[in-house]
Amino acid sequence: MSDLETSAKPTMPLQGQLARVTEMLRRHHLVEDLTHRQTGAHQDVVENLIHRQHLVELQREIDELHPADVARILEALPPEDRLSVWHLVKADRDGEILLEVSDAVRESLLADMDAPEILAAAEQLDADELADLAEDLPDDVVDQLMQRLDAPEREQLRAAMSWEDDQVGAIMDFEMVTIREDVTLEVVLRYLRRLKELPEQTDKLFVVNHDHVLTGVLPLEWLLVNDPAREVADVMAADANTFHPGEDVFETAQAFERYDLVSAPVVDAEGKLIGRLTIDSMVDVIREEGDAEALSRAGLREDEDIFASVWRSLRNRWTWLAINLVTAFVASRVIGLFEGSIEKLVALAALMPIVAGIGGNSGNQTITMIVRALALGQVSPEGAKRLLRKEVAVALLNGLIWGGVIGLVAWALYGNPALGLVMTVAMTLNLLLAAMMGVAIPMTLTYFDRDPAMGASVMITAITDSGGFFIFLGLASIFLI
Amino acid sequence: MSDLETSAKPTMPLQGQLARVTEMLRRHHLVEDLTHRQTGAHQDVVENLIHRQHLVELQREIDELHPADVARILEALPPEDRLSVWHLVKADRDGEILLEVSDAVRESLLADMDAPEILAAAEQLDADELADLAEDLPDDVVDQLMQRLDAPEREQLRAAMSWEDDQVGAIMDFEMVTIREDVTLEVVLRYLRRLKELPEQTDKLFVVNHDHVLTGVLPLEWLLVNDPAREVADVMAADANTFHPGEDVFETAQAFERYDLVSAPVVDAEGKLIGRLTIDSMVDVIREEGDAEALSRAGLREDEDIFASVWRSLRNRWTWLAINLVTAFVASRVIGLFEGSIEKLVALAALMPIVAGIGGNSGNQTITMIVRALALGQVSPEGAKRLLRKEVAVALLNGLIWGGVIGLVAWALYGNPALGLVMTVAMTLNLLLAAMMGVAIPMTLTYFDRDPAMGASVMITAITDSGGFFIFLGLASIFLI
Numbered sequence: 001m002s003d004l005e006t007s008a009k010p011t012m013p014l015q016g017q018l019a020r021v022t023e024m025l026r027r028h029h030l031v032e033d034l035t036h037r038q039t040g041a042h043q044d045v046v047e048n049l050i051h052r053q054h055l056v057e058l059q060r061e062i063d064e065l066h067p068a069d070v071a072r073i074l075e076a077l078p079p080e081d082r083l084s085v086w087h088l089v090k091a092d093r094d095g096e097i098l099l100e101v102s103d104a105v106r107e108s109l110l111a112d113m114d115a116p117e118i119l120a121a122a123e124q125l126d127a128d129e130l131a132d133l134a135e136d137l138p139d140d141v142v143d144q145l146m147q148r149l150d151a152p153e154r155e156q157l158r159a160a161m162s163w164e165d166d167q168v169g170a171i172m173d174f175e176m177v178t179i180r181e182d183v184t185l186e187v188v189l190r191y192l193r194r195l196k197e198l199p200e201q202t203d204k205l206f207v208v209n210h211d212h213v214l215t216g217v218l219p220l221e222w223l224l225v226n227d228p229a230r231e232v233a234d235v236m237a238a239d240a241n242t243f244h245p246g247e248d249v250f251e252t253a254q255a256f257e258r259y260d261l262v263s264a265p266v267v268d269a270e271g272k273l274i275g276r277l278t279i280d281s282m283v284d285v286i287r288e289e290g291d292a293e294a295l296s297r298a299g300l301r302e303d304e305d306i307f308a309s310v311w312r313s314l315r316n317r318w319t320w321l322a323i324n325l326v327t328a329f330v331a332s333r334v335i336g337l338f339e340g341s342i343e344k345l346v347a348l349a350a351l352m353p354i355v356a357g358i359g360g361n362s363g364n365q366t367i368t369m370i371v372r373a374l375a376l377g378q379v380s381p382e383g384a385k386r387l388l389r390k391e392v393a394v395a396l397l398n399g400l401i402w403g404g405v406i407g408l409v410a411w412a413l414y415g416n417p418a419l420g421l422v423m424t425v426a427m428t429l430n431l432l433l434a435a436m437m438g439v440a441i442p443m444t445l446t447y448f449d450r451d452p453a454m455g456a457s458v459m460i461t462a463i464t465d466s467g468g469f470f471i472f473l474g475l476a477s478i479f480l481i
Numbered sequence: 482m483s484d485l486e487t488s489a490k491p492t493m494p495l496q497g498q499l500a501r502v503t504e505m506l507r508r509h510h511l512v513e514d515l516t517h518r519q520t521g522a523h524q525d526v527v528e529n530l531i532h533r534q535h536l537v538e539l540q541r542e543i544d545e546l547h548p549a550d551v552a553r554i555l556e557a558l559p560p561e562d563r564l565s566v567w568h569l570v571k572a573d574r575d576g577e578i579l580l581e582v583s584d585a586v587r588e589s590l591l592a593d594m595d596a597p598e599i600l601a602a603a604e605q606l607d608a609d610e611l612a613d614l615a616e617d618l619p620d621d622v623v624d625q626l627m628q629r630l631d632a633p634e635r636e637q638l639r640a641a642m643s644w645e646d647d648q649v650g651a652i653m654d655f656e657m658v659t660i661r662e663d664v665t666l667e668v669v670l671r672y673l674r675r676l677k678e679l680p681e682q683t684d685k686l687f688v689v690n691h692d693h694v695l696t697g698v699l700p701l702e703w704l705l706v707n708d709p710a711r712e713v714a715d716v717m718a719a720d721a722n723t724f725h726p727g728e729d730v731f732e733t734a735q736a737f738e739r740y741d742l743v744s745a746p747v748v749d750a751e752g753k754l755i756g757r758l759t760i761d762s763m764v765d766v767i768r769e770e771g772d773a774e775a776l777s778r779a780g781l782r783e784d785e786d787i788f789a790s791v792w793r794s795l796r797n798r799w800t801w802l803a804i805n806l807v808t809a810f811v812a813s814r815v816i817g818l819f820e821g822s823i824e825k826l827v828a829l830a831a832l833m834p835i836v837a838g839i840g841g842n843s844g845n846q847t848i849t850m851i852v853r854a855l856a857l858g859q860v861s862p863e864g865a866k867r868l869l870r871k872e873v874a875v876a877l878l879n880g881l882i883w884g885g886v887i888g889l890v891a892w893a894l895y896g897n898p899a900l901g902l903v904m905t906v907a908m909t910l911n912l913l914l915a916a917m918m919g920v921a922i923p924m925t926l927t928y929f930d931r932d933p934a935m936g937a938s939v940m941i942t943a944i945t946d947s948g949g950f951f952i953f954l955g956l957a958s959i960f961l962i
């Protein structure tokens with residue numbers, strides 16, 4: 001049981017860890033406040049001692065935490081507390097923690113470090129990890145880094161940096177254990193014992209020939225359950241899942257999900273083994289994919305450090321606000337066309353946002369469905385036609401049912417049956433417009449190789465707003481005025 | 482190289498596989514059409530042969546595919562094609578594939594199977610997998626299933642079914658390899674060889690004492706690199722990450738991400754080993770979390786089979802449409818309050834949607850940020866106050882800048898400087914309202930232990946719509962009319 005109790009720390013919920021660190025920081029600040037207020041020389045020395053004691057305690061706490069946990073705590077602290085804690089982190093853990101924090105927080109930490117500190121942190125990292133960090137570093141620091149690496153590592157770093165962020169080449173690592181196929185498992189077992197340590201997330205060894213071409217993989221499991229006298233070639237899987245460095249990471253992550261992979265080899269066009277992918281980086285990809293969708297849906301350009309300055313937040317958000325302003329202005333001009341009608345029948349002004357709003361909501365439902373289906377590769381050209389028919393049918397029914405209800409309410413409210421009828425017809429037409437555009441927008445974006453989710457929500461809302469106002473006010477002008 | 486070429490199939494993109502199956506189905510339908518048209522007896526026999534030949538070819542294709550790929554293809558096919566392909570799947574693969582398909586598609590497949598078929602499919606599965614399936618099965622089939630299991634399996638199935646979907650107990654499996662700590666690694670190696678096969682995703686063995694209490698874990702890696710003469714107790718990690726069956730799966734998935742775990746033991750309150758978690762089910766959890774957020778944001782109750790009937794789609798979507806209808810109606814009544822003012826100054830009708838729209842967009846940006854920060858556990862009570870201050874500052878600046886621009890445009894357009902000023906002030910106030918509610922809504926939902934994302938977007942839009950109309954028309958009525 002005592003063994004189990006020691007396990008409490010690593011699985012301690014983040015909130016608990018954060019609360020402890022915040023409490024320690026608070027006490028530390030209290031002491032600082034005291035020191036500032038009472039300036040007697042003797043007093044100073046005592047307070048300084050208490051102050052230092054708190055810091056030592058906090059440092060001990062931080063040293064015991066997993067780098068990923070320290071990263072989460074740094075992300076959750078306001079800038080000045082964040083830097084206080086960051087200064088307490090031992091230099092040899094800086095690198096690992098920099099890899100774990102979000103892009104925005106990494107920038108704020110790097111901004112606080114000078115070149116020698118950054119170089120010291122970078123020295124703890126592998127070439128593939130350096131590649132992740134390099135884009136945030138000043139050019140001269142990257143140059144110095146390059147010079148400190150040995151030739152193969154430098155080559156790996158260059159290779160990793162040459163791929164786009166969304167390509168397999170950018171997230172592969174180089175920590176592969178390779179074996180030959182013409183040896184026995186016994187030889188492999190002895191070889192591994194000499195290695196003393198395997199790279200993290202090693203669930204299989206890679207079998208290569210003399211030209212370093214991958215000929216198969218040997219899962220550790222098979223190495224363990226088979227007779228050690230057997231040959232590798234005899235036991236290994238020749239038809240492993242392999243990936244190429246230019247492949248899309250999101251599709252690769254889907255393959256990891258589908259085939260429940262833990263690691264997989266990356267080969268070049270000639271089949272030579274050049275790297276390795278692991279499930280932990282794929283999990284990051286899957287998480288980022290979801291996050292990016294949520295962010296772009298809300299019109300945020302990028303991940304935001306929640307304690308970012310007001311200025312940075314403004315910059316991050318203004319693009320979409322500006323686009324939204326333009327679409328809102330267009331909708332406003334559409335209403336402007338019918339000002340004469342509104343003057344005569346002011347009920348139109350009160351009812352028009354309903355037509356526009358329901359259209360937007362329904363269009364967003366359709367677009368969410370289609371974007372998901374496209375992302376999962378579920379839409380064939382055959383399927384597209386069916387989908388459009390289905391969405392149109394759903395829209396038609398929704399329009400008649402809900403449009404009918406609202407039409408009755410409008411009739412009751414304004415005592416004008418014709419107004420109710422126009423309301424029902426306008427809602428039905430706007431829902432049909434929403435359904436058709438909800439299918440067409442993501443399909444078109446996909447056809448032109450664009451991300452179907454990006455901005456789709458803003459576009460559909462713009463169309464259903466302007467379209468809804470135009471349809472409703474137009475019908476009203478023809479039949480009611 | 483020839484080995485590598487055989488690897489083309491498993492990593493073949495889904496679109497390619499889907500295209501092949503669809504093409505085969507199309508040819509199959511063509512033959513069917515022909516058979517229907519030409520009814521000569523001889524003709525029939527020939528066509529029947531061709532028909533059967535196509536099916537055999539298609540069946541061969543499907544047999545070669547990974548169950549996960551068959552599942553994706555089934556999801557992407559319209560109902561009648563889906564069932565044609567499903568009938569071609571060999572009975573002994575039914576179980577695996579049922580586990581892989583989405584909930585909606587699983588229902589459609591199960592609806593097509595009779596009790597004996599379902600029982601046959603279920604026989605291929607482990608207790609934890611059965612638990613996933615059981616909730617979709619008729620009660621009498623579940624009873625029959627229970628009777629066919631042996632006592633420990635029945636117990637496992639009952640245990641797994643007793644937990645909520647979002648608890649660790651519901652997604653753990655029971656395929657653990659356990660060892661004692663007082664034996665040498667050599668003994669463990671011999672034991673594994675006798676097992677012939679290890680459970681999938683086994684990266685560590687679980688060390689238990691005579692009471693089945695977990696005392697540590699032995700990563701396969703350490704088993705491989707250490708001297709076989711050493712004892713397990715000497716090599717194992719005593720402070721492993723352990724989980725409890727009642728824990729939340731989303732937090733557990735975050736722990737897997739943070740600590741790069743592949744598998745982890747589940748223990749009960751006494752520390753007894755009762756199950757195992759693996760990264761593949763955690764990846765599903767992470768994916769589902771993102772999907773659920775996207776769906777609930779768009780107001781969809783649940784995942785929808787894209788080929789679901791119109792009726793099912795209506796049911797899935799109507800809840801949120803109805804809510805939206807109510808909020809839109811409230812906004813409409815707010816406008817109704819000011820009909821007198823609009824009659825006198827019809828420009829108000831054209832300008833009011835801009836105030837409401839920008840507020841909604843900005844509020845959604847704020848809410849997205851806060852929901853993410855809450856999900857990542859980044860918000861302490863201390864941090865909450867800072868966040869509110871920051872969001873208010875951003876809103877104030879956005880209101881003055883963009884509200885100023887729109888105010889100038891309104892002035893130019895309607896030649897009324899007072900109208901422009903009211904527009905600027907109303908936009909600023911509505912953006913402030915959006916910022917405050919954008920922070921308050923998710924915080925309040927979290928305080929009451931509700932999902933902060935659920936419906937947050939609908940709520941903020943409702944507030945910024947009604948609020949925006951009220952502020953703008955109210956100010957206009959006071960100062961302009």
